[in-house]
Amino acid sequence: xxxxxEGAARxxxxxxxxxxxxxxxxxxxxxxxxxVPSDSDQGVVQRIFYFHVNLAWMCFAGxxxxxxxxxxxxxxxxxxxxxxxxxxxxxxxxYTTLMLITGPFWARPIWGVWWTWDPRLTMTxxxxxxxxxxxxxxxxADGDETILxxxxxxxxxxxxxxxxxxxxxxxxxxxHPAVMISxxxxxxxxxxxxxxxxxVAMVALGLLFAWLVWLRxxxxxxxxxxxxxxxxxxxx
Amino acid sequence: MxxxxxxxxxxxxxxxxxxxxxxxxxxxxxxxxxxxxxxDRLKAPEFAAGVLWTTLVFAGTLSLNRSFVIERExxxxxxxxxxxxxxxxxxxxxxxxxxxxxxxxAVVFLPLILVLLGTRGLAPQPLVIASVLLGVTGIAAVGxxxxxxxxxxxxREILQPLLxxxxxxxxxxxxxxxxxxxxxxxxxxxxxxWLLMLGGFDIVFLTSGWxxxxxxxxx
Numbered sequence: 001x002x003x004x005x006e007g008a009a010r011x012x013x014x015x016x017x018x019x020x021x022x023x024x025x026x027x028x029x030x031x032x033x034x035x036v037p038s039d040s041d042q043g044v045v046q047r048i049f050y051f052h053v054n055l056a057w058m059c060f061a062g063x064x065x066x067x068x069x070x071x072x073x074x075x076x077x078x079x080x081x082x083x084x085x086x087x088x089x090x091x092x093x094x095y096t097t098l099m100l101i102t103g104p105f106w107a108r109p110i111w112g113v114w115w116t117w118d119p120r121l122t123m124t125x126x127x128x129x130x131x132x133x134x135x136x137x138x139x140x141a142d143g144d145e146t147i148l149x150x151x152x153x154x155x156x157x158x159x160x161x162x163x164x165x166x167x168x169x170x171x172x173x174x175x176h177p178a179v180m181i182s183x184x185x186x187x188x189x190x191x192x193x194x195x196x197x198x199x200v201a202m203v204a205l206g207l208l209f210a211w212l213v214w215l216r217x218x219x220x221x222x223x224x225x226x227x228x229x230x231x232x233x234x235x236x
Numbered sequence: 237m238x239x240x241x242x243x244x245x246x247x248x249x250x251x252x253x254x255x256x257x258x259x260x261x262x263x264x265x266x267x268x269x270x271x272x273x274x275x276d277r278l279k280a281p282e283f284a285a286g287v288l289w290t291t292l293v294f295a296g297t298l299s300l301n302r303s304f305v306i307e308r309e310x311x312x313x314x315x316x317x318x319x320x321x322x323x324x325x326x327x328x329x330x331x332x333x334x335x336x337x338x339x340x341x342a343v344v345f346l347p348l349i350l351v352l353l354g355t356r357g358l359a360p361q362p363l364v365i366a367s368v369l370l371g372v373t374g375i376a377a378v379g380x381x382x383x384x385x386x387x388x389x390x391x392r393e394i395l396q397p398l399l400x401x402x403x404x405x406x407x408x409x410x411x412x413x414x415x416x417x418x419x420x421x422x423x424x425x426x427x428x429x430w431l432l433m434l435g436g437f438d439i440v441f442l443t444s445g446w447x448x449x450x451x452x453x454x455x
Contacts, residue, residue: 074451129402136398140389150385153448154399157381160444161403164437168406171429172413 017211024204031197048106050201055099058209062092063127063159070155079224082148085155086138087216091209093131100124119169126165130158143227240329244303254302254337258295262345265291266352280358281420284349285412291345292338293375293408297397299337300379303330304387317453327380327449335376342368363418363427370434371411377441378403384452410434
């Protein structure tokens with residue numbers, strides 16, 4: 001049982017993290033839309049990178065978090081671990097979806113197509129389906145501990161798939177020119193203000209991720225307590 | 237472990253329903269492909285390899301689902317869990333039985349596909365055998381694990397492929413590539429890397445299934 005009332009404000013969770021998320025997000029939006037210069041080659045559409053690329057980082061971070069939390073849950077059986085796993089999977093899914101939506105907006109004017117079977121794109125869409133499968137399995141659980149344990153196994157097995165996936169896609173698409181990976185020393189962001197914008201957007205999306213995961217974990221905990229109270233009431 | 241394999245094979249020998257339905261399914265899939273993608277317009281090795289792996293994956297879904305649904309329905313799950321065997325051996329037994337069914341399916345499908353679709357341009361090589369063996373092992377290894385999970389949920393039949401297919405992505409890329417090369421004597425760069433990747437996939441998922449089955453079996 002928690003000693004503190006659920007209604008009481010906790011400074012980190014309720015003030016500092018959401019506040020920092022809000023401020024950095026506003027700063028990132030202002031920098032991306034108002035302040036940073038447009039890319040000389042790609043024009044205004046390049047601005048989507050500040051969000052798109054950072055969403056991608058957090059998407060992979062979410063995946064790693066799911067497998068760590070899953071392993072923790074299998075070994076200790078602690079509810080907190082399972083809550084962290086589901087929260088990371090859901091927010092990771094959200095970020096992956098946003099990444100898959102923002103990508104084509106850039107690809108259409110620059111590559112001329114909405115989608116190509118470039119290694120990273122292929123990889124992302126497969127990861128999205130693994131997340132989706134994980135969440136579907138969990139939805140079938142309805143509080144069934146066994147299925148939650150199955151989901152944890154899937155969370156770990158899914159992460160084992162990633163290195164093989166990278167290898168297979170590299171071998172498959174290896175002969176094609178890598179569109180985004182470049183050994184050219186002149187490639188990449190050079191303008192210092194662009195770098196700053198990129199970093200602020202990274203911090204903003206990272207904080208947002210952490211805050212959303214935290215809220216989702218808390219929601220899960222409250223939901224479990226509610227379910228327990230229903231059971232108690234039904235017994236009484 | 238071999239007891240489980242023999243048990244599954246015995247069930248099949250007595251009913252025979254799985255193999256006959258697999259054969260019919262394969263024929264239908266080949267027909268659907270021939271109708272929807274004109275075989276005369278596509279390169280034979282690519283087309284045949286694509287059809288083979290699509291058919292095998294879907295046929296695998298049928299046989300893998302059955303593999304645990306019959307245990308659940310017959311109430312044999314508890315018996316399995318209580319059997320004086322460790323969970324890993326039960327997993328391996330089930331996987332071997334599924335592997336044998338899929339291999340048999342592949343042995344039936346491949347000539348069918350070659351005869352019906354490979355009117356010209358096919359020159360099968362031994363590489364096809366390696367490709368099929370490694371690919372089928374991977375489908376059985378991954379599918380058996382997820383079929384066991386899915387059999388506990390409401391949506392048994394649909395959940396197993398939903399969980400397996402994304403995980404099988406690297407395997408299918410490799411299997412299709414090596415089969416294409418093997419069927420048409422198409423030079424493939426790095427055949428060794430492809431085969432190593434497929435072998436690596438099989439080892440990773442056989443091991444993880446074997447280790448994870450402890451958590452799957454206990455209720």
